[in-house]
Amino acid sequence: MIIYDVTSNNIFEEPIQMKPKQIFVMTKLGKKRAKIIDEIMEEMDEILNEHKFTKLTADDLITGNDYMQKINKLIHESAIGIAIVDSSFECRTLCNIFYECGLMDSIGKETIIIKTEKTEIPSDFVRTEYIEYSPNTFKNKLRSYFKVLSSQAEYYDKVSDNTQKNPIYSIDYTKRAYMLSNSSQIYDKLGVRINKIKDKRIKEAFTNSIIQNIR
Amino acid sequence: MAKKDVVQVKNPRTNKYVKIDRSKGRIIDQKKSDGPYKGVPIARKRTTKK
Numbered sequence: 001m002i003i004y005d006v007t008s009n010n011i012f013e014e015p016i017q018m019k020p021k022q023i024f025v026m027t028k029l030g031k032k033r034a035k036i037i038d039e040i041m042e043e044m045d046e047i048l049n050e051h052k053f054t055k056l057t058a059d060d061l062i063t064g065n066d067y068m069q070k071i072n073k074l075i076h077e078s079a080i081g082i083a084i085v086d087s088s089f090e091c092r093t094l095c096n097i098f099y100e101c102g103l104m105d106s107i108g109k110e111t112i113i114i115k116t117e118k119t120e121i122p123s124d125f126v127r128t129e130y131i132e133y134s135p136n137t138f139k140n141k142l143r144s145y146f147k148v149l150s151s152q153a154e155y156y157d158k159v160s161d162n163t164q165k166n167p168i169y170s171i172d173y174t175k176r177a178y179m180l181s182n183s184s185q186i187y188d189k190l191g192v193r194i195n196k197i198k199d200k201r202i203k204e205a206f207t208n209s210i211i212q213n214i215r
Numbered sequence: 216m217a218k219k220d221v222v223q224v225k226n227p228r229t230n231k232y233v234k235i236d237r238s239k240g241r242i243i244d245q246k247k248s249d250g251p252y253k254g255v256p257i258a259r260k261r262t263t264k265k
Contacts, residue, residue: 166240
């Protein structure tokens with residue numbers, strides 16, 4: 001997959017290491033946000049630990065580069081994007097969150113929106129899955145979502161197995177299965193499938209973007 | 216004419232089955248209604264040989 005540098009529109013040459021089971025959380029950052037966001041993050045942590053996922057926000061990564069480049073890197077290296085929105089957020093914060101969410105959707109990453117009661121979602125996202133936060137039901141709803149994610153990884157794995165005549169297609173599905181599962185078996189499949197590519201430059205591009213050392 | 220090498224897999228996101236042409240390595244169709252396609256084998260999970 002060709003990744004573009006969002007600041008120059010040139011091809012982004014620096015390899016981006018995929019981080020399986022990493023979640024990019026898109027929400028309002030800083031201390032001035034509504035208390036309910038901290039409650040959601042806290043409850044979310046419990047479920048993420050159960051399913052062995054880790055989360056990152058844009059503030060957790062210090063690169064020294066352009067802020068948007070950093071966001072772009074986080075989006076590409078993460079497996080899932082979780083947007084947390086509340087009606088108290090300023091318009092520009094909400095616009096940024098949904099812009100990032102759309103970027104993730106467009107490159108085939110899993111996304112989910114967690115919204116507080118009475119918070120409206122832009123109409124372009126009506127088909128995107130969302131969870132409405134309620135202290136009594138939130139954890140169970142999120143647990144169910146992670147169960148579906150694990151079936152989604154299996155689905156990608158099956159599609160990848162059955163599309164091997166089309167290596168680019170198959171490697172992409174294998175990569176997505178690996179991102180959601182962190183399975184060593186799927187990682188091995190990736191190595192085998194990438195090694196079958198004869199063109200040195202294409203092989204190198206896959207190696208750089210997916211795995212650093214093919215076993 | 217050779218029989219097409221086609222299997223089907225259920226996408227948990229949509230709960231619909233997709234048809235894959237294995238000889239071309241492509242998804243060729245997605246079922247609009249519930250349930251599997253008739254006469255098309257369901258792909259099972261493969262395990263790698265050690």
